Amino acid sequence: MIIDTPLIFEKSQKGCIGFKISKSTVPDTALNKFIPENMISNKGLNLPELTEFQVVRHYTNLSIKNHHVDKNFYPLGSCTMKYNPKINDSIALHPGFSLIHPNQLDSTVQGALEIYSNLEKVLLELTGMGAITLQPSAGSQGEMVGLLLMKKYHEDKKNKKKFVIIPETAHGTNPASVIMTGYNVRQVRSDSRGRVDIEHLKELIDDEVAGLMLTQPNTLGLFENNIEQISKMIHDVDGLMYMDGANLNALVGVAKPRLMGFDIMHINLHKTFSTPHGGGGPGSGPVAVNSRLKKYLPSGFINKSENNFYIDSNVETIGKVHTFYGNFGILVRAYVYILSLGNMGLKNIALYSVLNANYLKFLLSTNYEIPFSDGTLHEFVISAVKQKDKGIKALDIGKSLLDFGYHAPTVYFPTNIKESIMIEPTETEDKKTLEDFANAMISLDEKVDSDSDYLLSSPYNTPVRRLNEAKANRELDINYYEIQNK
Ligand SMILES: *Cc1c(COP(=O)(O)O)cnc(C)c1O
Secondary structure (H helix, E strand, O other): OOOOOOOOOOOOOOOOOOOOOOOOOOOOOOHHHOOOHHHOOOOOOOOOOOOHHHHHHHHHHHHHHOOOOOOOOOOEOOOOOOOOOHHHHHHHOOHHHHOOOOOOOHHHOHHHHHHHHHHHHHHHHHHOOOEEEOOOOOHHHHHHHHHHHHHHHHHHOOOOOOEEEEEOOOOOHHHHHHHHHOOEEEEEOEOOOOOEOHHHHHHHOOOOEEEEEEEOOOOOOEOOOOHHHHHHHHHOOOOEEEEEEOOHHHOOOOOOHHHHOOOEEEEOHHHHOOOOOOOOOOOOOOEEEOHHHHHHOOOOEEEEOOOOEEEEOOOOOOOOOOOOOOOHHHHHHHHHHHHHHHHHHHHHHHHHHHHHHHHHHHHHOOOOEOOOOOOEOOOEEEEOHHHHHOOOOHHHHHHHHHOOOOOOOEEOOOOOOOOEEEEOOOOOOOHHHHHHHHHHHHHHHHHHHHOHHHHHHOOOOOOOOOOOHHHHHHOOOOOHHHHHHO
8 A cells, every 4th residue: 555645746757747828829928918027926836747647647646645535435423525416517517507707797697696586485395494595605604694694783782792603512613613703602501312411591581592403303313302491482582593504404394493493504415415515625605594584695695676686785784705606516416416316205304314324224223322311313423432432542543444345434523422423324335334333333243242353453454453533633744845855
């Protein structure tokens, strides 16, 4: 196994080229006729020099080292790594979509505007909400946009609010978004059923509470079935209900967040609606709101006059949160996915993802501890406490799975379960894949007794073995300038 792949800059060889352009027939013109002298760089670009073939091989080899959902099962809990159908890409790459420019006149991009508008309609139907912005480019950005809307609502009403309540199982982006918006966090505990502890919530609610951020179903894959009571408690102090919609996969076509009392929510198109994610984007995290909050949405949304779509703005808006109107290519992919599934297909997302999670949970239940398992929807959390007692941690099991060619599940999150391993199979996996994975997990448990040294030194077949993960995160080794100056 080649561990040390040189950077493409290190592979550069003076004079190598991939492409020859014939001599220009346009007369040369000095650049400084168009660009001020002080803005022209004379340094050259310092790009690597390689043949086309070398570039293709370089990136193909890198892609093989990495794990991706086209390669094998990717049960990364919380992240909904479902299959991304290829038809999404082929339609998004149609020149009519991929070659248009956001500065074109509205009259020349009516089709694109119609797609925005239709996608908005479907998402509103599925969520029961009154208005939506497609601009945010991730769930986490959606959270911040949603919280800014919440803040604007309270400022307009001269409400003196300071806190947003978040369950202890929340995704890390939730508290981060709260702090960035200028609120502080109050953390509510989970009860013995893995849901929001209502008694503790009562203690936390007062007039300074701006709202509650709740993942529904929650991070343990459980439906917060006291949701109506919770919504009423928050609304009684004029707080707003924010739904982290990253788990919408379990609800699509089955339940509408607005009817549960949510006022604001984000949707991760790159999770629920099968657009690609990982590696930092581009994603898409539309934010849907109740009709009362519509006037605060970011400007630059699509409206329709008699027969023309046009781009509109809000007077009381929180501002703009993205260039133009969001990641168009991702929105097209989500829309294709929705159209290709149709009504019943959309509902089946929820039904099959719940079925798959429950089947897999059952297969694992003899060998692994499963603390909160009453009412599992689309994902579940097992615990490696039994294995830990014998010296094998959740981390070791995750690492050992890599040798089977699987991506490891999410480990040590949520934090209220010891040695947690969070598994989300998604609806796109077949029965055999789930059974093979379960067999791998079971064989690892059997090795805890028979060959624990094997588990402690795994993985054996990956490009790199055990990394110092804290160091790898803090000291990223990607600075190519340093390499150039070596
Ligand atoms: C993925 C996720 C987020 C953040 O969404 P991004 O699109 O990754 O920014 C927030 N909450 C939960 C529960 C998630 O699973």
